[in-house]
Amino acid sequence: MCRWLAYWGSPVRLTNVLYTPVHSLIDQSLHSKLGAETTNGDGFGIGWYSDGTEEPGVFRSTEPAWNDTNLRELSVHITSPLFFAHIRAAIGSSVQQTNCHPFRYQRWLWMHNGFIDGFRDIKRDLAFAVDPTLYLNISGTTDSELLFHLALTFGLEDDPPGAVARAIGFVETLGRAHGHESPFQGTIATSDGDSLWAFRYSSAGQSRSLYFNRSVPQLREMYPDMAVLRDKVADDARLVVSEPIGNLPGAWVEVPEASYGVVSKGREELLPFAPRTPA
Template sequence: MCRWLAYWGSPIRLTDVLYTPVHSLIDQSLHSKLGAETTNGDGFGIGWYDEGTDAPGVFRSTEPAWNDTNLRELSAHTTSPLFFAHIRAAIGSSVQQTNCHPFRHGRWLWMHNGFIDGLTDIKRDLAFAVDPALYLNIGGTTDTELMFYLALTFGLEDDPPSAVARTIGLVETLGREHGHQSPFQGTIATSDGETLWAFRYSSVGQTRSLYFNRSVPQLRDLFPDRAARLESVADDARLVVSEPVGDLPGAWIEVPEATYGVVGKGREELLPFAPQAAA
């Protein structure tokens, strides 16, 4: 599997999130504790939003994240209020730049940790369900990118939870028609540059891990001995992660099964999630 991280809040240097904390995402590329694999070295990607641009920037590479000097250099000089980072452990698809997350279309970013069981049996049917006007934008061979364009087809830009529900519903319907009783497993993050949505769901209710941080004011109250370190962190800083970073016990809250979270200006909530069965 893979590991990923999404940040929303006051602008922050990427390196302060990706490299600085104990057990950072870059450290997890070699020493993951909760992933299906300890090493996530089949490439990486970052996607970030900044002012004055119509679309987020994306940097992806097949190099291991722990060994890429360009990533270290870029993250030390990039500040963003909303960004994605993903380290990859490939399952079934080749190690190539077009298969690295996050994926981008217009203002939207998308990344995923998980898999579609029996993808080879249903990939053709899934591909035919993608809007032909969108299909030509698919550059890689992953289930993640295919799901992204299915979600766009099903109205991601208007109603992300409904689009993701329809996408996973189609995966489950087709998978079970081909004898796969547990077709989907995964966590998904997507954003339009203003709001962040994060989903946790699997067909058998045993989804890959997903966490979000307690509010920064709460953390300052819980850990007064770390107040100096936390003072530089903005009150509105929110991280959603596959695996906790840092060394503060109790700083992270697990996202429940079959749940999605929404973070945006004036909005922060957890809501139940269920796929919408395909007709």
Template sequence: MCRWLAYSGEPVTLDDLLYRPTNSLVLQSLHSHLGAEPTNADGFGVGWYDGHVPEPGVFRSIEPAWNDRNLRELARHVRSDLVFAHVRAAGGSPVQQTNCHPFRHERWLFMHNGTVDGFPAIKRDLQLAVDPSLFPQIDGTTDSETVFHLALTFGLADDPPAAMAAAVGLVEQAGRRHGVEFPFQGTLAATDGNRIWAVRYSSEGRSRTLFRNADVSALKAHYPENLAVQHLSDDTRLVVSEPLEDLRGAWLEVPEASCLVVEGMDEELRPFVPRAPTA
């Protein structure tokens, strides 16, 4: 459906993340190796934190990422220690800026690769569960943005894994009430600018691909002549829909039905079990 990456570590330019890797996200927008669709041409978005203001900056466009001159220009100048980026393959919703990820609320960024099956039939049920104060902030028409606002409603700021589990649980509950066998599919990412939470889960148990980088110090020892590896900071953490470089041992698959928590050099893998909130 889409491709995305989440980065934390020493400040780097967007160019380092989006253009320089041999299988960069911009190249994946034109030809993805592991995506449900090879081309993700229905817009893109980048979110980053610069330390000057609490909320992140966001740049989104309906242009194909490989063909957007403004993105290429911006990427050369923006540096950040935490970046979310997403290229979109629309699954039926309109191609418009408000439907491009990442979505933002205050200090939070959120993105999704996947789908809510039967969304038109259950959209009303889901959006009625969104907190009334948040409902006016749903600008677009995607299932992903609705899931984000459900997670905000269920306490994303206090307990992100539990909030995302409640949001996905409600999707599954509503979908099955309407006869949808496998209501949720995808990978989710959320950040508050300090930590990253990445979820891989589907109702069917066959989720979209998701990978994290191996320990950088070990990679440096294994690839002493690879300049791209040697230039990475030891605290580099990347979570990606598909590997950015073809290096043996560099990428670890995030397990099915799990939540990866990244904070600085620390990582933790937890089981992810959706639980619909009680009334």
């Protein structure tokens, strides 16, 4: 499996999130505690939004995240109010740059930790369901990228929760028709540059781990003597992570099974999630 992190809030330098914390995402690429594998060394990617650009920037590599000097260099110089980071442990698909997350379509970013069980059995049917105008954007071979384009086909740009529900519902319908009892497993993050959506769901009800940070004002009350919370972390900083970074007890809240969260300006919600069978 993989590990990922999504940040939303006041602009922050990427290195302060990716490298600085104890048990940072970069540390997790070698020493994951909650993933299916300890090592996530089959490539990485970052995607970030910045002022004055229509599309988010993306940098992906097949190098292990802990060993890539370009990632370390870029993270010192990139400041963003919304960014994704993903470290990959490949299952079944090749270790190649086009298979590294996050995936991008126009203003949208997408990343996934998990798998589609029986993907080879249903891959053709999934691919034929993708809108032909979107299909040409698919450059890799992963189930995650194909799922992204299914969600786009089912209306991600207008209704992200509904589109993800229909995409996963379609996967489950096809998977079960081919004898796979629990076709989907995963956590998903997606964004249009303004809002961040994060999903936790599996067909078996045993999803990969996912957490979000308590509000920064709450954390300051819990740890009044911690200078980094007072001086370097903005009130609105929100992180969604596959496993906690840092070592502060009580700082992280587990996302409930079969639910999703959305963060945008003036809005923070945690809501139930269930797949839908698309028409």
